[in-house]
Structures are given as C-alpha cells and as structure tokens.
Amino acid sequence: MVKMEKLEKLQRKRQYGLGRMLMVSRKDFVERVARGMRERDEELPSASATLLPFIEFQGTRSVEIARRMGVSKQAAAKAVKDLENYGLIMREPDETDARAFVIRFTPYGLSYMMKLHEAIDDVEADYAKLMGAGRIRAMREGLSLICYNDPSPDVDA
Numbered sequence: 001m002v003k004m005e006k007l008e009k010l011q012r013k014r015q016y017g018l019g020r021m022l023m024v025s026r027k028d029f030v031e032r033v034a035r036g037m038r039e040r041d042e043e044l045p046s047a048s049a050t051l052l053p054f055i056e057f058q059g060t061r062s063v064e065i066a067r068r069m070g071v072s073k074q075a076a077a078k079a080v081k082d083l084e085n086y087g088l089i090m091r092e093p094d095e096t097d098a099r100a101f102v103i104r105f106t107p108y109g110l111s112y113m114m115k116l117h118e119a120i121d122d123v124e125a126d127y128a129k130l131m132g133a134g135r136i137r138a139m140r141e142g143l144s145l146i147c148y149n150d151p152s153p154d155v156d157a
Contacts, residue, residue, distance in 0.1 A: 029123060035120030042112065047082040052113070059104040061094055102149055 014020060034044040054060065054068040066076035080103055083089045088109035094100035105113065129134045144153040 032123040032126065033116070033119045036122050037116065038118065039113045042115055043142060044084060045086050045088075045117075046087070047079040048086075048116075051076070051079040051083060052088075052116070053106065055103055057087065057105065057110075059102040060093070061097075062091070062101045062103055064154075083109075 016050070030044075033049075037044045040153045050069060051065065054065050060068075062076060062080060066073045069076055069079075080089065080091065084091065087106055089103050090101055090106050091101040093136045094102050102120060124136065130141075136155060140155070141151055
C-alpha cells in the first residue's frame with residue numbers, strides 16, 4: 001500500500017508538472033481567445049485551434065499539416081473539411097503532386113485570421129497584466145527554444 005504522504009507528493013508533482021500546466025494553460029488560452037472572437041462577432045470552430053496554426057499563408061500541403069498536427073491524414077482531412085465548411089480555407093490541387101492538395105486561406109479566412117490575432121493579442125495582454133511583461137518575454141523565449149531552437153523570437157517584426 002502506498003503511503004498517503006507519497007501520494008500527496010505525487011499529486012503535487014502531477015499538478016505542477018510542465019506537461020499538465022501546458023495543457024491547462026492551453027485550455028485557458030483557447031477559451032479566452034474564443035470569448036474574444038465572440039466579442040468580435042466571430043465563432044471559433046473547434047478545429048481552428050488545432051489546425052489553423054499549422055497552415056502557412058502561402059499554403060501548406062495536407063500531408064504536411066497532418067505531420068505537424070501529429071495525426072493521421074484522415075484526421076487532418078476531417079479538420080480541413082470542417083474549416084472548409086466555415087469558409088476559412090480551401091483545398092487546391094498541388095501542382096507538384098497530382099495526388100496531393102495544398103490548403104490555403106480564403107479571403108474570408110485571411111480576414112478571420114486578422115481578427116483571431118487581435119483576440120490573441122488581447123489574451124497576451126491579459127497574461128502580461130497577470131504575470132508581468134518580463135515573465136511573458138521569458139516564457140516566449142523558453143517556448144521558442146523548445147519549439148524552434150530559437151532563443152529570441154522577434155514577434156514585432
């Protein structure tokens with residue numbers, strides 16, 4: 001039988017583990033962005049939080065989106081279809097591979113992305129008020145190292 005003292009220590013490690021805190025903070029972030037989009041008279045489709053970050057403005061092949069998302073091509077295709085139904089993105093044949101598609105933003109999708117990033121800026125400003133600008137900068141730098149091996153992202157470029 002595991003002693004209560006060890007379970008309490010384990011619970012604290014679980015509660016404050018980076019993985020769990022990243023997941024909980026992502027949930028908070030997405031909920032705040034969704035609220036910001038509603039304030040802008042826009043809906044935040046559930047697929048948008050998982051798919052939109054992986055589409056480049058010049059277009060991205062569907063197989064690359066699946067790879068970036070870490071899901072099967074079929075799961076990515078479903079998310080693509082959901083956002084196509086909202087009019088945010090479109091599929092076009094890939095000129096270099098007749099079997100593949102390139103996913104691009106529609107004109108409405110680009111306008112939507114502008115509003116989305118306004119809502120994201122508002123959430124980041126709220127976090128800066130909560131944590132302080134220095135902590136936000138340090139968090140962005142740390143996450144940039146993890147994600148891109150880039151210690152000093154220039155987000156104002």
